[in-house]
Amino acid sequence: MIKTFTIENHQLKECEKEEAKIFVLTAPSEKEKKEILSLFNIDEHNLASCFDPEELSRVEFENEHIEMIFKRPKNYSSKDNFLFKVSSMGLFLFPKHLIIVLPEDLPIFSGKYFKHVIGIKEIFLKMIYNSISHFIGHLKVINMIADEIEQKLSHSMENKYLLNMFTLEKSLVYYTSALSSNQFAIEKLRAQAHKYGFKERSTEFMEDLIIENNQCRAQSDMFAQIFAGLMDARASIINNNLNVLMKNLTAIAVAVSIPTFLASLGGMSEVSIITGIDNPKVAHLIFFLVSATIGIISFILFKKIRQI
Numbered sequence: 024m025i026k027t028f029t030i031e032n033h034q035l036k037e038c039e040k041e042e043a044k045i046f047v048l049t050a051p052s053e054k055e056k057k058e059i060l061s062l063f064n065i066d067e068h069n070l071a072s073c074f075d076p077e078e079l080s081r082v083e084f085e086n087e088h089i090e091m092i093f094k095r096p097k098n099y100s101s102k103d104n105f106l107f108k109v110s111s112m113g114l115f116l117f118p119k120h121l122i123i124v125l126p127e128d129l130p131i132f133s134g135k136y137f138k139h140v141i142g143i144k145e146i147f148l149k150m151i152y153n154s155i156s157h158f159i160g161h162l163k164v165i166n167m168i169a170d171e172i173e174q175k176l177s178h179s180m181e182n183k184y185l186l187n188m189f190t191l192e193k194s195l196v197y198y199t200s201a202l203s204s205n206q207f208a209i210e211k212l213r214a215q216a217h218k219y220g221f222k223e224r225s226t227e228f229m230e231d232l233i234i235e236n237n238q239c240r241a242q243s244d245m246f247a248q249i250f251a252g253l254m255d256a257r258a259s260i261i262n263n264n265l266n267v268l269m270k271n272l273t274a275i276a277v278a279v280s281i282p283t284f285l286a287s288l289g290g291m292s293e294v295s296i297i298t299g300i301d302n303p304k305v306a307h308l309i310f311f312l313v314s315a316t317i318g319i320i321s322f323i324l325f326k327k328i329r330q331i
Contacts, residue, residue, distance in 0.1 A: 027040050123150065151205075158198060195244075213226065
């Protein structure tokens with residue numbers, strides 16, 4: 024799918040291809056790829072790299088334009104089972120046109136950053152900033168999910184929540200790698216910015232991008248280290264919960280065995296003789312009450328002895 028936009032009164036507006044300054048390719052077909060390749064001098068390999076989630080971030084400077092492959096967080100789906108993935112996107116900046124290539128449909132021009140735009144260079148830089156902002160937002164979500172899982176894990180006796188934590192830790196490794204790759208691309212862009220007509224205001228914005236991306240990477244790395252460092256402690260909590268359950272079951276088994284032993288001495292038919300009560304119903308009721316009392320007392324004593 025190809026969408027075309029122009030800038031009118033500092034606002035982005037959809038338009039016909041003849042008037043377009045911005046082309047957005049979302050999961051394009053082969054026909055649409057060939058159309059863009061015929062209209063613009065884009066490297067075919069770089070265009071294909073936009074759809075490869077394993078591709079590293081990079082920026083290449085051609086005679087008239089800039090070709091940039093950048094990493095951004097993929098939209099999370101419940102089918103991912105707590106795995107936050109990373110995807111690639113392509114930014115191809117020409118003197119009068121900007122081509123944005125995405126592997127999935129995203130609301131890329133939403134938010135306050137695109138309510139007022141001056142030119143395609145500003146949109147180019149804001150797309151990079153938008154990607155970094157999405158990483159920051161996803162890190163907050165990952166931290167919130169981890170807090171909820173930790174609360175459930177403190178009472179859990181199975182590996183379900185522990186595996187979820189492993190998956191979140193794996194996501195953070197992907198994020199840290201992607202942000203590190205983005206850092207090199209932004210720094211390289213900043214070093215060559217003056218050759219491609221970026222003004223001082225834009226170069227200062229690039230420096231802000233470097234700082235934002237570096238802080239985001241540091242946060243992702245810190246979360247990953249915390250998750251890895253506490254993983255053994257979380258596994259110990261599950262083992263301890265299981266041990267507590269086994270001890271409680273043992274206490275119950277001991278408490279139940281004592282009345283059973285008493286009942287087996289003379290048999291249920293001898294309850295009336297043992298209690299000295301002629302009415303069997305009353306005798307059995309009293310016997311059960313006494314047995315239950317003995318069982319409860321045994322359970323409490325067993326728990327007290329275990330705590331000593």
